[in-house]
Amino acid sequence: MKFDVEKSLLWTAAGAFILFAIGAVMTTVVPPMVDKTLWTSEYPVHEYTEQELRGIAIYKSQGCVYCHTQQVRKLDSDQRRYGWRLVKAPPSESWEYVNDKTHFLGTKRTGPDLGRVGGKYSSEWHWAHFKDPRNMGEKFPDRKGIYEKASIMPSFAYLSDEEIKDLTAYIQTLGRNQNWRTDENGNPLNDYEK
Amino acid sequence: MKQDTAAKTMVIASTLYFGLALTMGLLTALKFVVPTVGEIEYLSLPRVRMLHTNINLFGWLLQANMGVLFWILPRILHTKLFSEKLGVAMGVLYNIAVIGGLVSIVLGYVKNVEYGEIPPPFDYLVALCWVMFGINVIGTIAIRKVKYLYVTVWYTLGAVIWTTFVYITGNMFSQMPMVAGVNQANLIWFYVHNAVGLIFTPLGVAIAYYLIPKQLDTPIYSHKLSMIGFWVISFVYVWTGAHHMLHGPVSHWLQTVAIIFSFSLIIPVMAVITNFFGTFATAPRHTRMVGPIPKLLMMGTVYYIFTCLQGPFQAIRSVNEIVSKTDWVVGHAHMALFGAFSYYAMAGIYYVVPKLVGRKLYSEKLGDLQFWIMTLASIPFFAVLWISGVVQGYAWLNPENTFVETLAAIKHAHWMRFATGGLIYISYFLFLYNVLQTLFGKYADEAQPATPVADQGN
Numbered sequence: 001m002k003f004d005v006e007k008s009l010l011w012t013a014a015g016a017f018i019l020f021a022i023g024a025v026m027t028t029v030v031p032p033m034v035d036k037t038l039w040t041s042e043y044p045v046h047e048y049t050e051q052e053l054r055g056i057a058i059y060k061s062q063g064c065v066y067c068h069t070q071q072v073r074k075l076d077s078d079q080r081r082y083g084w085r086l087v088k089a090p091p092s093e094s095w096e097y098v099n100d101k102t103h104f105l106g107t108k109r110t111g112p113d114l115g116r117v118g119g120k121y122s123s124e125w126h127w128a129h130f131k132d133p134r135n136m137g138e139k140f141p142d143r144k145g146i147y148e149k150a151s152i153m154p155s156f157a158y159l160s161d162e163e164i165k166d167l168t169a170y171i172q173t174l175g176r177n178q179n180w181r182t183d184e185n186g187n188p189l190n191d192y193e194k
Numbered sequence: 195m196k197q198d199t200a201a202k203t204m205v206i207a208s209t210l211y212f213g214l215a216l217t218m219g220l221l222t223a224l225k226f227v228v229p230t231v232g233e234i235e236y237l238s239l240p241r242v243r244m245l246h247t248n249i250n251l252f253g254w255l256l257q258a259n260m261g262v263l264f265w266i267l268p269r270i271l272h273t274k275l276f277s278e279k280l281g282v283a284m285g286v287l288y289n290i291a292v293i294g295g296l297v298s299i300v301l302g303y304v305k306n307v308e309y310g311e312i313p314p315p316f317d318y319l320v321a322l323c324w325v326m327f328g329i330n331v332i333g334t335i336a337i338r339k340v341k342y343l344y345v346t347v348w349y350t351l352g353a354v355i356w357t358t359f360v361y362i363t364g365n366m367f368s369q370m371p372m373v374a375g376v377n378q379a380n381l382i383w384f385y386v387h388n389a390v391g392l393i394f395t396p397l398g399v400a401i402a403y404y405l406i407p408k409q410l411d412t413p414i415y416s417h418k419l420s421m422i423g424f425w426v427i428s429f430v431y432v433w434t435g436a437h438h439m440l441h442g443p444v445s446h447w448l449q450t451v452a453i454i455f456s457f458s459l460i461i462p463v464m465a466v467i468t469n470f471f472g473t474f475a476t477a478p479r480h481t482r483m484v485g486p487i488p489k490l491l492m493m494g495t496v497y498y499i500f501t502c503l504q505g506p507f508q509a510i511r512s513v514n515e516i517v518s519k520t521d522w523v524v525g526h527a528h529m530a531l532f533g534a535f536s537y538y539a540m541a542g543i544y545y546v547v548p549k550l551v552g553r554k555l556y557s558e559k560l561g562d563l564q565f566w567i568m569t570l571a572s573i574p575f576f577a578v579l580w581i582s583g584v585v586q587g588y589a590w591l592n593p594e595n596t597f598v599e600t601l602a603a604i605k606h607a608h609w610m611r612f613a614t615g616g617l618i619y620i621s622y623f624l625f626l627y628n629v630l631q632t633l634f635g636k637y638a639d640e641a642q643p644a645t646p647v648a649d650q651g652n
Contacts, residue, residue, distance in 0.1 A: 006342055006421070009335045009351070016352040016428045020392070023432030023455070024359060027448065028367075028384050031377075035445040038377040061302035063240025073441035075515055080593045094443040097375030102306040105379045107438055109519040109590075110226075112597040134229075150602035152229040154239045 415472025522583025
């Protein structure tokens, strides 16, 4: 197999580039061409308000993505765990993310997935949770029993109230592109449904 | 400018960054068990984690690889580095980019690119430094005085070419306005996995391909096998980006393509492993394991096998369903970047530093001690992360287990990780002391500093 390539810088470089380029094009340029739902959507997708955009900026700079993912996977366990009152959460679809200029799909679940968390907890709950995740005051008593102490969520008390409100506004939009939480006769469940 | 100045500056800077990166790692591990430590914005857990990854990847590993290769390339091409001034200029610019990037991360100006949080303008500066590195590498190869290019040159050349496209895709194209949502996620994970596979793997393997034969004074096991390994990795590796989104919202065929190629990654890895073990096997038995360098190279190769067997298997859909998003992946990432490539980089520094100052390594005994503490501490470090990953994965299958209960169940693993990480952290200082003493220190039995001492402390 000894031919000139071994002696020539040009052939090695060209060969390495061409072989790389095949895979590179096939996995970066081709997917959006073949699969329109990666960047277009035929269903209505939530347009972020000014406040929610500020919330996204805080979510990014505080690095929430390193402990929380935002994708309910096409797995029964994911759908049941992140559902609501025995209603299984629909798996996240790529069209739901088309308005996300900064995606937060994430790779690690130190904390629970937030893909469908919008509307499940009241905004007051989120405010108390950001302020001190391990002691949320008398309004939200020890909600998970002895395990609350095991939570390692950092406290974001250093954020101003305004920033926490923006962050919560963003979090309440997560997963609401599909209207999946409806009561028995089909009308949608509103926020913080008890 | 004196030869090897660029190599020397980068080797020293990278050794210092390694300490800073390990400090951030230890702080992150501590926050996993005691979350109320350091509750200020600049030391919040995600920020410290971003610092840990970026200092490790750019400050330590990439810079150490570049520095060691600046020393190796002229030796195997029988020529001088193309331009020493360009090399030193790149070193300075690169360190400005890394420090600027870290300060921006501490302040919270980050990109949402994992392993690429350094914001503009510093990521553009890193790209510029990479072009300067490419000029130096290609220039040195162009003025070579040898007929055949050894595999180290191939892999370095490949890394230069691939990194340019991988880095730009992940850090520049992914931030363009019309790239959003899952499309952006795909570009970013193209960068994330190819950063490990087409930047650090070729550079690390290039260094090992030079060090193992030279250190053991034995020819490489099979030149043809090394060519097979190179050509297969340049074709196969690039497809695997989407295995970060298995079962996720990306097109199904792309996931299947990523799985198939993640699995076929075993081929280039086996080519590299056979070559390294083959060289070790044919080396003279009584001298091949003397001193820290061969130990680091051997252990790095062993870790390289484990992590490159773990990777393909965790890319299979059914395995991925359990271990994805858990501590298992953290174990995989650490074994590749710390276990395999940081070991190779440390072996490279232990090899190059004595030659930079023309005297023996300060203390081989100290090097051995550092190796043994680091290895005996990192084995439980990886094992405990894998175990807690499996525990998490199976616990999540049953919705009755609340999320916080699972976290409480793996508290022991996080304590163990913090403890073994602490041991690794301590043994880093032995490495630092050994390297700095070799560079600048006074040797006990040295009459005048210039002449290398015959027998020294082993």
